[in-house]
Each structure stands twice: as C-alpha cells, then as structure tokens.
Amino acid sequence: MHTTTFDIPTSNFTGEPAVVADRIDVVEATIRVLKRLDYHAATHDEVAAELGVTLDAVTRHFPSWDGLVIATMERWMSGRQAGIWDVALVRGAVPFLRELVKVNLDEPALTRLQLAILCAASNPSHPGHSYIRQQYVTLFGYVQHALGLDITAGREPATMQPARGAEQLLAIYEGLQVQAMMRDFDLLEAFDRAATRLRHSWAEEYTAPDLGWIL
Known part of the structure; x- marks a missing residue:
C-alpha cells in the first residue's frame, strides 16, 4: 500500500512498548470523548475520567491539550482512512x-x-x-x-x-x-x-x- 505522511504516527507513539500502549489508550479514550464533546469543551479531565485514571496519567504523556487533540486527530484519521x-x-x-x-x-x-x-x-x-x-x-x-x-x-x-x-x-x-x-x-x-x-x-x-x- 502506498504510504503517505498521514500514516506516520507522531513522536508520542515512539518509545518503550508499555509507554506507547499507554499513549494509544489515552488517544483512543480521547476519540471517545470527542465523539461526545466539542474539542473546545473537552479537557484532560474528561479523558482521565473516560479511562478511569488520574489526571497525571494523561498529562504525563500529553501535557498540552492541543498536542493531545492533534495526536488524536492523526490517529483517528489514519485509522478510518488507511485503506x-x-x-x-x-x-x-x-x-x-x-x-x-x-x-x-x-x-x-x-x-x-x-x-x-x-x-x-x-x-x-x-x-x-x-x-x-x-x-x-x-x-x-x-x-x-x-x-x-x-x-x-x-x-x-x-x-x-x-x-x-x-x-x-x-x-x-x-x-x-x-x-x-x-x-x-x-x-x-x-x-x-x-x-x-x-x-x-x-x-x-x-x-x-x-x-x-x-x-
């Protein structure tokens, strides 16, 4: 399959496998949150609640809300549009x-x-x-x-x-x-x-x- 830059994950998805898995969990939870809430209305708190974890468990991977939203949009797009x-x-x-x-x-x-x-x-x-x-x-x-x-x-x-x-x-x-x-x-x-x-x-x-x- 032809590869475009849209298929390339952000730097937040590189590193130790356990860390990458945690980051993917955060992003997948953010997708679920953004299906309910506008991104201006959503926060790290909603993502933490969706995952059932502490706020720190989210912000240690994505301290910036904008960074989390962009990483989420990238994974969301690549997952739906990959084919x-x-x-x-x-x-x-x-x-x-x-x-x-x-x-x-x-x-x-x-x-x-x-x-x-x-x-x-x-x-x-x-x-x-x-x-x-x-x-x-x-x-x-x-x-x-x-x-x-x-x-x-x-x-x-x-x-x-x-x-x-x-x-x-x-x-x-x-x-x-x-x-x-x-x-x-x-x-x-x-x-x-x-x-x-x-x-x-x-x-x-x-x-x-x-x-x-x-x-």
Missing part, C-alpha cells in the same frame, strides 16, 4: 475524495474536529500551526499528484492543470462538508454532481476570467 489512499493512484483523484466524503459521513465528529483544528491552527500563533499546515499542504500535493497521474492514464483531459484542478476539487470537497453541517442535504450526491460538472469543464480550453461582469 483509501491507494484509490487516488488506482482509480483517480475524484474517486479518492469521494471515498473521503463517505468516511466523513460515517464519522461526523471527526469531520467537525478536522475543520475546527484547521480553523484554529490557521493562526500562526497556534502551537500546531506548522504541523497542521504541512499536513494540509501534503494533502493538496497528493491530490495534485493524483490528477497528474489521471492525465497520463487518460482519466482526465490534458487541458486540466493539476494544481488548479486540486484547488477546485478540494474547494468542492471542503465547502460541501461545511454546508452539510449547517443544512440538510445528500452530501455524497452533491459531491458527485459538483465533481461531474467540474470534470466536464476541465475538457474545455481555459479562458481567462472576464471581470467585466463583476466590476
């Missing part, structure tokens, strides 16, 4: 993102956490800013790379620029997820419809925007 990364290489970028949509529909709490962390970590002063930004840039690059392979394989037209296509596909993927949190509609159907329209447009020669209709 779909090769979809991009075998079937294409659009099927890959469609599979991510399906995973996120099954894990709404994970989707909420991802979006909340992205918003919070977009601030350069956030302790996880560099890490989360690099993870996002890696995802973008993965989709861009997959689109380049799509062109080579004849799945997408050569008139599409992979960098621009990745911008557009991720805009659809992320934007529809935000909408789905605020109103009721079939997210997967909406993704299929929008992606189909987008792919049809890729077959056309690019025309520079005419801003006359806006300005």
Whole structure:
C-alpha cells in the first residue's frame, strides 16, 4: 500500500512498548470523548475520567491539550482512512475524495474536529500551526499528484492543470462538508454532481476570467 505522511504516527507513539500502549489508550479514550464533546469543551479531565485514571496519567504523556487533540486527530484519521489512499493512484483523484466524503459521513465528529483544528491552527500563533499546515499542504500535493497521474492514464483531459484542478476539487470537497453541517442535504450526491460538472469543464480550453461582469 502506498504510504503517505498521514500514516506516520507522531513522536508520542515512539518509545518503550508499555509507554506507547499507554499513549494509544489515552488517544483512543480521547476519540471517545470527542465523539461526545466539542474539542473546545473537552479537557484532560474528561479523558482521565473516560479511562478511569488520574489526571497525571494523561498529562504525563500529553501535557498540552492541543498536542493531545492533534495526536488524536492523526490517529483517528489514519485509522478510518488507511485503506483509501491507494484509490487516488488506482482509480483517480475524484474517486479518492469521494471515498473521503463517505468516511466523513460515517464519522461526523471527526469531520467537525478536522475543520475546527484547521480553523484554529490557521493562526500562526497556534502551537500546531506548522504541523497542521504541512499536513494540509501534503494533502493538496497528493491530490495534485493524483490528477497528474489521471492525465497520463487518460482519466482526465490534458487541458486540466493539476494544481488548479486540486484547488477546485478540494474547494468542492471542503465547502460541501461545511454546508452539510449547517443544512440538510445528500452530501455524497452533491459531491458527485459538483465533481461531474467540474470534470466536464476541465475538457474545455481555459479562458481567462472576464471581470467585466463583476466590476
């Protein structure tokens, strides 16, 4: 299976086997907590209560709440998404993102956490800013790379620029997820419809925007 940086655990999952096992227990407990509570509302205390251990048993491994949340999101994502990364290489970028949509529909709490962390970590002063930004840039690059392979394989037209296509596909993927949190509609159907329209447009020669209709 193709390995991406999303599959690589954080440094908190290295060390003595017993210590690693304890850290995994903490993270798994945090996943359960975050299925009930927003990450802004949850604390180390809820995680300790979920595990039935002392607060120190949690904070000795993850003294920073932000660090624990990011480690939790990473393990949560890799566990749910581990089997779909090769979809991009075998079937294409659009099927890959469609599979991510399906995973996120099954894990709404994970989707909420991802979006909340992205918003919070977009601030350069956030302790996880560099890490989360690099993870996002890696995802973008993965989709861009997959689109380049799509062109080579004849799945997408050569008139599409992979960098621009990745911008557009991720805009659809992320934007529809935000909408789905605020109103009721079939997210997967909406993704299929929008992606189909987008792919049809890729077959056309690019025309520079005419801003006359806006300005």
